[in-house]
Amino acid sequence: MVFGRISRIKSPFYPLLCLILLCALAAGCAPKIVKPNPPHPGFPGAYRAGPVAEQELQAVQANLKVIYFDYDQYTLVPEAQASLQYNAQILQQTPHVRIVAEGHCDERGTAEYNLALGERRARSAVNFLASLGIDPQRISTVSYGSELPADPGHNETAWAQNRRVYLRAVQ
Amino acid sequence: MILSHKINGNLAHHGRSMVLFFLLFFAVSVAAAPNPAFAKLVIDVSDPSLVRMPIAVGDFMSDQPGVINGAELARILKNDLHLTGLFQLVEIDPALPYAANGSPDFQKTSEMGIQALVSGQVHVQGDQLVLEARLYDVALQKQELGKRFTATNRQARQIVHRLGDRILDQLTGIPGCFSTRIAFAGAANPRELFSMDFDGHDLRQLTNNGSINLSPRWSPDGRSLLFTSYMRGQPETWWLETVTGKQALISGRPGLNASARYSPDGREIALSLNNKGIPKIFIISPQGDILKRLTDGRGNDISPSWSPDRSAIAYVSDQAGTPQIYLIPVNGGQPRRLTFESNYTTDPDWSPRGDLLTFTARIEGRFHICTIRTDGTDMRVLTREGSNQAPAWSPDGRMITFASTRDGQSRIWVMDARGTVQVPVSPIPGKAPAWGPEVR
Numbered sequence: 001m002v003f004g005r006i007s008r009i010k011s012p013f014y015p016l017l018c019l020i021l022l023c024a025l026a027a028g029c030a031p032k033i034v035k036p037n038p039p040h041p042g043f044p045g046a047y048r049a050g051p052v053a054e055q056e057l058q059a060v061q062a063n064l065k066v067i068y069f070d071y072d073q074y075t076l077v078p079e080a081q082a083s084l085q086y087n088a089q090i091l092q093q094t095p096h097v098r099i100v101a102e103g104h105c106d107e108r109g110t111a112e113y114n115l116a117l118g119e120r121r122a123r124s125a126v127n128f129l130a131s132l133g134i135d136p137q138r139i140s141t142v143s144y145g146s147e148l149p150a151d152p153g154h155n156e157t158a159w160a161q162n163r164r165v166y167l168r169a170v171q
Numbered sequence: 172m173i174l175s176h177k178i179n180g181n182l183a184h185h186g187r188s189m190v191l192f193f194l195l196f197f198a199v200s201v202a203a204a205p206n207p208a209f210a211k212l213v214i215d216v217s218d219p220s221l222v223r224m225p226i227a228v229g230d231f232m233s234d235q236p237g238v239i240n241g242a243e244l245a246r247i248l249k250n251d252l253h254l255t256g257l258f259q260l261v262e263i264d265p266a267l268p269y270a271a272n273g274s275p276d277f278q279k280t281s282e283m284g285i286q287a288l289v290s291g292q293v294h295v296q297g298d299q300l301v302l303e304a305r306l307y308d309v310a311l312q313k314q315e316l317g318k319r320f321t322a323t324n325r326q327a328r329q330i331v332h333r334l335g336d337r338i339l340d341q342l343t344g345i346p347g348c349f350s351t352r353i354a355f356a357g358a359a360n361p362r363e364l365f366s367m368d369f370d371g372h373d374l375r376q377l378t379n380n381g382s383i384n385l386s387p388r389w390s391p392d393g394r395s396l397l398f399t400s401y402m403r404g405q406p407e408t409w410w411l412e413t414v415t416g417k418q419a420l421i422s423g424r425p426g427l428n429a430s431a432r433y434s435p436d437g438r439e440i441a442l443s444l445n446n447k448g449i450p451k452i453f454i455i456s457p458q459g460d461i462l463k464r465l466t467d468g469r470g471n472d473i474s475p476s477w478s479p480d481r482s483a484i485a486y487v488s489d490q491a492g493t494p495q496i497y498l499i500p501v502n503g504g505q506p507r508r509l510t511f512e513s514n515y516t517t518d519p520d521w522s523p524r525g526d527l528l529t530f531t532a533r534i535e536g537r538f539h540i541c542t543i544r545t546d547g548t549d550m551r552v553l554t555r556e557g558s559n560q561a562p563a564w565s566p567d568g569r570m571i572t573f574a575s576t577r578d579g580q581s582r583i584w585v586m587d588a589r590g591t592v593q594v595p596v597s598p599i600p601g602k603a604p605a606w607g608p609e610v611r
Contacts, residue, residue, distance in 0.1 A: 116472070
């Protein structure tokens, strides 16, 4: 409507009007054009919340601690609980950041059961965060079983690194 | 299209030979003998009760040796027979010793201890390949089977497998499964799905989505597969028609949608889905609608396997603290724990005959392929090297395919149901094999 009206004005002031309008646009007075969020390549539920600056996501991600587990276990050892308490503080300060809890296992297990174990590890982390006041609706789970080791080695050090829940900060 | 008919119409169906009785007796004894010695964990790969039948396969004779390699074709059959674990392949002179009348020299082969003998002739008619093959009982000096197979030149391997199927049928009463294919997940990234002949030939890539694809399982008609894929970022159950490449999402609920298997009649799917955040066994329709939740409790439940009569499902649950195999009636009832011998038993696969399950057990820190009867007795450990997992029966119940790292990388292996013969077959690294049905 606005543009249609301007186009009908036959006046020597027309260039001036255009200039004024451009200034207004630059100042943010013009109607806002709302763009849909770009589809997120990860978990489909991950882009329901509003946009979060990429730098902020990176900052949150850099501070989140990885939660480690004992062999064959999905219960949270004291160190894992401490990591989650630390993570909960970060998440409380960034309520608009969503989280994907990725559950992983080491290679010393069978692939399909490891999917279940990875899912349960992720769920253990979500439940503990919920007990600390983090809305579980902010967190989705993905189990990767033993498919994506953090350390490709075949020794105790590698296995300990691979039995983990990685909290991925997403929009 | 493979045409086949008997070229020897007067093959006696009465008065089955000593050869036949021999194999039938031992085939039955393999399947049925509950040996108290195996009540506990015993690595048993040399049960003396099975004596393998000495069999010889002569190089197939070809009237155009440059075009068709008769020795190569005979090798396909020898490998088939070897992999069943039922035969001792006896090497004989490349050209069979023939008597003056054109029939095999039974005297000579008998002196070598050979009990069964296969001969074959191949010739080319245009683009058609014709294989004429005979199976002889050496002791009785009698032809047991005569078959003529016609196919295109490109199907040479297939018609030799068909011959093997018929030889097994003749000698044991149950056809072989040499004409079947195995699907598996590649072990390298991206983890696409592949299929191959059961002996590792004719490798075909089935998916190309650049993601992680796991746990393929065939539909009963062998035309499609269910599998778990991360192509949308989380583990979801997908359907794939192998010939057309057509795909459809079957279950994409939040959390796990994994280890889906068709029921034997193809009308239902059992799989693991989250129930309040805990993976449980559900039954859904082939379209993906939930029909019922089968398991309850606090355990993580996964890897369902249907009994061949569809009445029960074996699955893995860690409700007792470690993953163990349980059986549960499909139409209501309590689960019964099947395995107690190891603190880690997973990957159950119910045998097509219904009497056994094969599964993975952790024994002294290593994973091994085992079998157990459905009443929980007679557990046998079939592997003893490397790390082995994900066993699946052949459709005739005589062989098991599994993934093993004993050569360094994870590859697909096949073995007979007693573990006497174990051979790697996949030409590329792979895991999670699924043995397809016989497709006629």
